Amino acid sequence: MRLLLVEDDAMIGAAAREGLRQEGHAVDWVRDGAQAEAAAANDVYDLVLLDLGLPRRDGLSVLRSLRQKGHDVPVLIITARDAVSDRVSGLDAGADDYLVKPFDLDELAARVRAVLRRRAGRGSAVLHVGELEIDTAARHVRWKGRDVALSAREYALLEALADRPGAFLSRAQLEERLYGWDEEVASNAVEVHIHALRRKLDPAVIRNVRGLGYSLAKDG
Amino acid sequence: MSIRHRLIVWLLSSVLAGGLLAAGVVFFQAREEANELFDYQLRQLALTLRDRIYLPSQLAEVLQGEEALDFVIQVWAPDGTRLYNSHPRLRVPGAVQIGFSDVQGDQGQWRVFAIQQRGLTIQVAQPLSERGRLALAAAWRTLIPFLIALPLMGFLIWRLVGRELRFLESTAQAIARRTPEALEPIAGGEIPEEIQPLVAALNGLLGRLGSALTQQRHFIADAAHELRTPLTALRLQLQLAERAQDASEREKAHGMLREGIARATRVVEQLLALARQDPDAPVEGEAPVDLAELARSVADAQAAAAEAKGLSLAVDAPAPVVVQGERDALRALLENLVDNAIRYTASGGVVVRAGSGPRAFLEVEDTGPGIPPAERERVFDRFYRGEATAGSGSGLGLAIVRRIAQRHGGEVRLLDAKGPAGLRVRVDFPATRP
Numbered sequence: 101m102r103l104l105l106v107e108d109d110a111m112i113g114a115a116a117r118e119g120l121r122q123e124g125h126a127v128d129w130v131r132d133g134a135q136a137e138a139a140a141a142n143d144v145y146d147l148v149l150l151d152l153g154l155p156r157r158d159g160l161s162v163l164r165s166l167r168q169k170g171h172d173v174p175v176l177i178i179t180a181r182d183a184v185s186d187r188v189s190g191l192d193a194g195a196d197d198y199l200v201k202p203f204d205l206d207e208l209a210a211r212v213r214a215v216l217r218r219r220a221g222r223g224s225a226v227l228h229v230g231e232l233e234i235d236t237a238a239r240h241v242r243w244k245g246r247d248v249a250l251s252a253r254e255y256a257l258l259e260a261l262a263d264r265p266g267a268f269l270s271r272a273q274l275e276e277r278l279y280g281w282d283e284e285v286a287s288n289a290v291e292v293h294i295h296a297l298r299r300k301l302d303p304a305v306i307r308n309v310r311g312l313g314y315s316l317a318k319d320g
Numbered sequence: 321m322s323i324r325h326r327l328i329v330w331l332l333s334s335v336l337a338g339g340l341l342a343a344g345v346v347f348f349q350a351r352e353e354a355n356e357l358f359d360y361q362l363r364q365l366a367l368t369l370r371d372r373i374y375l376p377s378q379l380a381e382v383l384q385g386e387e388a389l390d391f392v393i394q395v396w397a398p399d400g401t402r403l404y405n406s407h408p409r410l411r412v413p414g415a416v417q418i419g420f421s422d423v424q425g426d427q428g429q430w431r432v433f434a435i436q437q438r439g440l441t442i443q444v445a446q447p448l449s450e451r452g453r454l455a456l457a458a459a460w461r462t463l464i465p466f467l468i469a470l471p472l473m474g475f476l477i478w479r480l481v482g483r484e485l486r487f488l489e490s491t492a493q494a495i496a497r498r499t500p501e502a503l504e505p506i507a508g509g510e511i512p513e514e515i516q517p518l519v520a521a522l523n524g525l526l527g528r529l530g531s532a533l534t535q536q537r538h539f540i541a542d543a544a545h546e547l548r549t550p551l552t553a554l555r556l557q558l559q560l561a562e563r564a565q566d567a568s569e570r571e572k573a574h575g576m577l578r579e580g581i582a583r584a585t586r587v588v589e590q591l592l593a594l595a596r597q598d599p600d601a602p603v604e605g606e607a608p609v610d611l612a613e614l615a616r617s618v619a620d621a622q623a624a625a626a627e628a629k630g631l632s633l634a635v636d637a638p639a640p641v642v643v644q645g646e647r648d649a650l651r652a653l654l655e656n657l658v659d660n661a662i663r664y665t666a667s668g669g670v671v672v673r674a675g676s677g678p679r680a681f682l683e684v685e686d687t688g689p690g691i692p693p694a695e696r697e698r699v700f701d702r703f704y705r706g707e708a709t710a711g712s713g714s715g716l717g718l719a720i721v722r723r724i725a726q727r728h729g730g731e732v733r734l735l736d737a738k739g740p741a742g743l744r745v746r747v748d749f750p751a752t753r754p
Binding site for chain 1: 545548549550551552553554555556557559560563573576579580583
């Protein structure tokens, strides 16, 4: 998934970005409210992680303005403001969840998954597509009952496709989901990962239609 | 001794003294009046006798009945023989002179009036003690009301003073009810005017105490809040280190962790520095400090940090500049300024100046982004970081600088750099007293 991380503190931002990347997310990191609003308005993100105490523009006002303009990207607030009233106003302003600093990397990842799941209309952390079983919490994949070991990118690619089985995602869209701004992307990176997935699962699992892109077969 | 006792002793003594004074005055006035009155009586009696006595042979007849009077009447013949004495048992001295005179007798002083008539000497005498007795009686009558009033007044004063002092008691209770959490001012409604200044002073103190406590509480809240940021970073960095799959990832994570620990340490140190530089804390170990030497020493210590960022770090302090101050505190001041300058400057350099215009000064100038004039006051607030900056400072540096400068009677100003961009921080010290 492609996440927008809004955090003004250099160390927290770097560590959180690193941790979320390890979870297989593509993370873009901005450090003030104005950049956050501009970036979030692009509508390319699956989720925004929003700090409240930001330079130039307060996080809450960024959130309100996003919601006012009709952007309904999921927002997870991460902040040091822990008063109940702060949580209430954060959630009421349109946040999907609220995490208080100092937080745990595992908890952050879990909450990100939970928010994404709720937005996708799923209650369970486990996705079933035909013979494919994806445990999004453990980031664990089973194919026809046997475990399949995937790299972080391969997993992220599979999860992106499994989000809406049957729907086509272009190579650019997949790159967007997989890589942050500052990550080098080899021109054939997506093809390489697709190839690896087909090899590890079954070539028929992922269809490729020229001009449309890639899709996960609904029936596996 | 309680106010009540004091008041009773002083008030009753004053009343008694007043009564005694009045009685004394009355005594002397009464004696004066008695003297005049009795002298008049003496003279009148003598004149009456003179008019009635023509012949010595008539004496007994004329003077019949005069024995009963308080006066002693004596009549002498021209040859000195006493012809008459109204009170033969009383030994009244003989005539000394014509007119009024005071004569010492065996039983006290006598007031005497003598007159001559056809060779006869007529003398009327009266004991002076009589007059004193009358005067004393008058004085006593004056004193009596005071003596009666005394216990009554004592009782009233006791009650009234007690009633007035009740305000003190209620004020004391009101003060006793104040706690560090509830320092609201004491209501001054019914308190007498004399206690008002005390209450006002107390309220002032309570107000200052309250705001000091509030500040302290805010500081602690701010500090706790501020510690969350480095702690959050540490926690995340630690988790990354734990998750590391291989040596290079682990090394990278450890590097981040070390930076995080260094930052957290610095925040704690800065908090301690700020607490130590409390404006009310006593100034210790004041000595002459050469700012020029200090500038070179701090620049030496920070040269590596500047070099690591590719910045130049120069010192412009040609002559010694000596001020009175705490060397360690002044060093911390300069370190913070230079550290800030290096931290927020991306390229170019930092210049540290020490000099004495009319006043001794320290100046740190950088080629960084500068601070917009509108923000220049706010950056001194604790934990405030520049709006457009993305530094990782503690947000305490300038607060510390200002406190140290204030403790040294100095002043910190943020100015535009002399170059095209950047910030110039100037600390002016007070003129050195000879």
